Amino acid sequence: MESYQLIIELNCTIKISVGKLGVYEFFKGFYVYTGSAKKNMESRIERHLQRSKKLHWHIDYLLTDINTNIIAVRRSLDSECKLNEKGKGKVLVPGFGSSDCVNKCVSHLKFTESYNHLSL
Numbered sequence: 001m002e003s004y005q006l007i008i009e010l011n012c013t014i015k016i017s018v019g020k021l022g023v024y025e026f027f028k029g030f031y032v033y034t035g036s037a038k039k040n041m042e043s044r045i046e047r048h049l050q051r052s053k054k055l056h057w058h059i060d061y062l063l064t065d066i067n068t069n070i071i072a073v074r075r076s077l078d079s080e081c082k083l084n085e086k087g088k089g090k091v092l093v094p095g096f097g098s099s100d101c102v103n104k105c106v107s108h109l110k111f112t113e114s115y116n117h118l119s120l
């Protein structure tokens with residue numbers, strides 16, 4: 001496996017800081033976050049599932065909020081940028097999780113209002 005996607009449900013609209021990116025409003029709905037880990041992808045996923053942790057990645061700022069829940073995890077053989085590109089949804093926070101993308105992705109976090117909009 002090369003990369004993963006976290007399907008995140010947000011129960012209400014929240015306004016939170018995303019580190020150096022600044023403060024953003026995250027609307028109630030569903031988010032798809034695409035990431036990868038060269039080694040130990042499973043332990044990376046495990047880390048995402050833990051609520052309390054030292055904030056390191058952009059996604060940590062969202063996932064440590066009590067109103068978020070990871071409702072599904074997908075694993076893929078595609079590169080994270082390719083996988084991200086295929087995903088539907090709107091970009092709410094430019095630069096989220098994509099600071100070091102060679103592909104210059106706008107964001108590795110995409111938002112959709114309805115779970116039905118996610119191609120499963």
Ligand SMILES: [Zn+2]
Nearest residue numbers: 081101103105
């Ligand atoms: Zn990318």
